[in-house]
Amino acid sequence: MSTRLDLTQDVGALTARIVDVESVSGDEKVLADAVEEALRALPHLRVDRDGESIVARTSLGRAERVVIAGHLDTVPVAGNLPSRVEDGLLYGCGTSDMKSGVAVALKLAAALREPGRDVTYVFYDCEEIAAERNGLLRLSRDHPDWLAGDFAVLMEPTDGEVEGGCQGTLRAEITLRGRRAHSARSWFGVNAVHAAQPVLEILNAYRARLPVVDGLEYHEGLNAVAIRGGVAGNVIPDECVVTVNYRFAPDLTLEAAQAHVSEVFDGLEVRFTDGAPAARPGLTHPVAAAFLSAVGGTPRAKLGWTDVSLFSALGVPAVNYGPGDPNLAHQSGEFVSLEKITDCERRMFHWLDSRPG
Amino acid sequence: MSTRLDLTQDVGALTARIVDVESVSGDEKVLADAVEEALRALPHLRVDRDGESIVARTSLGRAERVVIAGHLDTVPVAGNLPSRVEDGLLYGCGTSDMKSGVAVALKLAAALREPGRDVTYVFYDCEEIAAERNGLLRLSRDHPDWLAGDFAVLMEPTDGEVEGGCQGTLRAEITLRGRRAHSARSWFGVNAVHAAQPVLEILNAYRARLPVVDGLEYHEGLNAVAIRGGVAGNVIPDECVVTVNYRFAPDLTLEAAQAHVSEVFDGLEVRFTDGAPAARPGLTHPVAAAFLSAVGGTPRAKLGWTDVSLFSALGVPAVNYGPGDPNLAHQSGEFVSLEKITDCERRMFHWLDSRPG
Numbered sequence: 175m176s177t178r179l180d181l182t183q184d185v186g187a188l189t190a191r192i193v194d195v196e197s198v199s200g201d202e203k204v205l206a207d208a209v210e211e212a213l214r215a216l217p218h219l220r221v222d223r224d225g226e227s228i229v230a231r232t233s234l235g236r237a238e239r240v241v242i243a244g245h246l247d248t249v250p251v252a253g254n255l256p257s258r259v260e261d262g263l264l265y266g267c268g269t270s271d272m273k274s275g276v277a278v279a280l281k282l283a284a285a286l287r288e289p290g291r292d293v294t295y296v297f298y299d300c301e302e303i304a305a306e307r308n309g310l311l312r313l314s315r316d317h318p319d320w321l322a323g324d325f326a327v328l329m330e331p332t333d334g335e336v337e338g339g340c341q342g343t344l345r346a347e348i349t350l351r352g353r354r355a356h357s358a359r360s361w362f363g364v365n366a367v368h369a370a371q372p373v374l375e376i377l378n379a380y381r382a383r384l385p386v387v388d389g390l391e392y393h394e395g396l397n398a399v400a401i402r403g404g405v406a407g408n409v410i411p412d413e414c415v416v417t418v419n420y421r422f423a424p425d426l427t428l429e430a431a432q433a434h435v436s437e438v439f440d441g442l443e444v445r446f447t448d449g450a451p452a453a454r455p456g457l458t459h460p461v462a463a464a465f466l467s468a469v470g471g472t473p474r475a476k477l478g479w480t481d482v483s484l485f486s487a488l489g490v491p492a493v494n495y496g497p498g499d500p501n502l503a504h505q506s507g508e509f510v511s512l513e514k515i516t517d518c519e520r521r522m523f524h525w526l527d528s529r530p531g
Numbered sequence: 532m533s534t535r536l537d538l539t540q541d542v543g544a545l546t547a548r549i550v551d552v553e554s555v556s557g558d559e560k561v562l563a564d565a566v567e568e569a570l571r572a573l574p575h576l577r578v579d580r581d582g583e584s585i586v587a588r589t590s591l592g593r594a595e596r597v598v599i600a601g602h603l604d605t606v607p608v609a610g611n612l613p614s615r616v617e618d619g620l621l622y623g624c625g626t627s628d629m630k631s632g633v634a635v636a637l638k639l640a641a642a643l644r645e646p647g648r649d650v651t652y653v654f655y656d657c658e659e660i661a662a663e664r665n666g667l668l669r670l671s672r673d674h675p676d677w678l679a680g681d682f683a684v685l686m687e688p689t690d691g692e693v694e695g696g697c698q699g700t701l702r703a704e705i706t707l708r709g710r711r712a713h714s715a716r717s718w719f720g721v722n723a724v725h726a727a728q729p730v731l732e733i734l735n736a737y738r739a740r741l742p743v744v745d746g747l748e749y750h751e752g753l754n755a756v757a758i759r760g761g762v763a764g765n766v767i768p769d770e771c772v773v774t775v776n777y778r779f780a781p782d783l784t785l786e787a788a789q790a791h792v793s794e795v796f797d798g799l800e801v802r803f804t805d806g807a808p809a810a811r812p813g814l815t816h817p818v819a820a821a822f823l824s825a826v827g828g829t830p831r832a833k834l835g836w837t838d839v840s841l842f843s844a845l846g847v848p849a850v851n852y853g854p855g856d857p858n859l860a861h862q863s864g865e866f867v868s869l870e871k872i873t874d875c876e877r878r879m880f881h882w883l884d885s886r887p888g
Contacts, residue, residue: 374731399762408776
């Protein structure tokens with residue numbers, strides 16, 4: 175018996191149904207097949223597929239096109255399946271991050287035959303693992319036209335609040351070098367661990383920026399996330415590596431952020447190991463303003479890095495907005511409020527069913 | 532065919548013979564059997580054995596008894612066997628550390644039928660590995676009477692110089708604690724790596740003592756030998772551990788050394804993980820003075836920790852004196868000068884063949 179999704183179910187029941195189809199990163203095929211089948215049954219949508227990513231869209235010739243996106247995968251199941259409902263809360267792996275958002279998008283796809291804006295629905299794979307396997311990244315490289323639009327909503331958990339853009343992130347290794355010696359004759363060596371003192375001084379003295387970008391206040395941070403050094407219990411260490419993580423606001427490009435870190439640690443050996451650009455919130459764009467007025471609430475800055483950055487790189491302003499609770503993501507006790515899912519569906523429907531003013 | 536040792540060979544040839552009997556720590560049985568057999572053939576010695584450790588001694592009722600000790604084991608062979616001679620140097624695993632010393636002791640045991648002082652020869656196992664398996668430690672606990680004496684010479688490599696006593700060593704972990712948080716919202720956490728700054732400040736500001744003990748100048752050291760901290764690339768670390776190694780002069784007991792480290796890092800979380808006491812050089816003792824005058828040269832302080840500390844704990848003053856080069860120990864290119872072995876044998880013979888003045 176194939177796994178079928180009934181898009182006429184209410185959104186809470188549909189979320190539970192989707193949660194019960196296991197789809198840990200790299201193992202999304204069964205769920206992707208079910209999503210594709212359900213969408214292909216809707217004659218008002220054109221459906222494309224690339225690997226385990228499905229893209230469906232209306233083509234009504236509207237003045238604006240918006241993109242609604244969500245990932246199908248979850249972190250590994252932690253004894254938290256099948257899902258269960260208790261006191262209006264749906265528990266289970268992926269309920270919050272982010273199958274409730276996926277369920278809302280599927281309900282919208284089925285219900286909105288003639289939306290006021292053309293809509294592209296994107297369901298993608300491998301968001302929870304190494305960035306290079308990310309399905310949205312793959313689509314942005316291989317089929318950027320599938321992702322084209324004036325505005326995008328990534329339905330990651332935001333607790334029903336609009337979170338604009340995202341901060342960028344980069345990691346750098348700062349390497350201190352010394353010279354080995356037997357620790358009984360330590361003065362013949364140069365201690366690389368001791369040499370890390372100025373790095374920690376810089377980090378402790380660092381004052382993070384809180385810049386306002388497109389009306390939202392971001393909050394940067396520069397932190398050591400790891401330190402390691404040591405050869406053996408009787409050897410003066412000849413190397414110490416401090417790994418720092420810089421979270422930067424969207425008024426900086428990745429290159430500008432790297433330049434800032436190089437300047438902060440001027441004179442030290444700095445090597446950048448990875449990085450991902452920030453995304454501007456784009457809330458000043460008319461289509462974003464219409465979205466905000468439809469869904470209500472006060473938008474805030476997204477501080478963590480999310481896939482909105484991939485839309486930003488394609489020139490599509492994007493926000494995070496979803497019914498899940500970001501603080502529960504990746505926890506075995508993960509749950510989502512059924513009321514919040516319904517509320518999110520209602521607000522999104524209200525927005526998409528209206529015509530641009 | 533059993534492995535036999537011919538103690539009438541010259542000391543260089545005997546060293547080569549012993550080197551060619553592999554005896555990596557824990558695998559000394561073949562060499563220990565050969566040593567026992569060779570010693571049992573000498574009617575002027577009483578021979579005892581415990582595991583792979585052999586103790587042989589004269590019982591002439593002399594006024595003084597001295598102990599000559601050396602370990603039979605080596606670090607793992609590194610493609611440097613069998614031994615070979617080139618330009619007066621004997622190459623191979625254990626040539627320097629310390630089969631040349633063992634060969635000298637065996638030559639003395641065979642040649643000195645009526646030495647001026649009673650002599651105890653100790654050949655023991657497992658010096659190169661974890662302290663708790665050390666054969667000399669086992670003998671000191673199970674047969675302290677076998678090790679009794681007025682003075683001991685440990686024939687570890689000292690390049691033919693007398694090195695008195697040894698410095699003690701202890702290791703302590705200094706743990707800094709913080710609170711985890713996502714690094715995109717770092718201000719919700721407390722960074723334990725950043726908290727290590729004062730530890731490094733203390734280490735960089737520390738001025739090591741150079742105390743004179745029994746006429747020899749020691750040189751202490753307090754160093755970080757390791758640092759580690761970090762949970763993941765996007766998490767504020769909640770723990771950072773700095774491992775420090777304190778090498779202390781023999782005017783301090785292990786307990787006093789621990790108290791010093793606790794005081795240096797006052798207010799921080801300090802846990803002692805291991806330690807071994809120092810040994811006083813004992814060169815002011817008449818028997819030591821006689822030894823020094825017989826072998827010549829200017830004694831110097833032993834800075835590294837050695838098994839002389841085990842003799843010291845039994846109340847036996849002890850020095851390090853051997854033909855090997857300590858800088859070559861544990862290296863694949865290890866060698867020993869054949870001339871230095873002969874010289875060491877001659878000086879030791881001269882000392883032991885004489886009667887106390």
